[in-house]
């Protein structure tokens with residue numbers, strides 16, 4: 001009788017371990033998906049589209065100049081600044097900390113936008 005209980009007990013423990021292993025598997029597989037998808041802002045007709053973009057931490061935001069004249073992407077606090085972007089040129093910046101990042105075009109300061117990083 002005592003032996004029978006031991007077998008029941010050990011197979012129950014074995015089952016628990018197996019369930020735990022199976023349960024952690026999807027978590028391990030999901031580790032590859034933590035990279036955020038690319039986020040793009042079109043610079044067109046003197047506006048940023050969208051003018052407010054919300055992204056996850058560690059997202060890379062890419063601005064594409066669709067205008068026929070150059071624009072510069074410059075953050076208000078000097079965190080990032082592109083060179084003058086000609087038509088179809090891009091500028092990318094990766095946001096590693098949460099916060100709200102206001103930016104503007106230093107050639108046309110009335111062009112403003114912001115990136116919200118969560």
Ligand SMILES: [Cu+2]
Nearest residue numbers: 071105107108
């Ligand atoms: Cu501009």
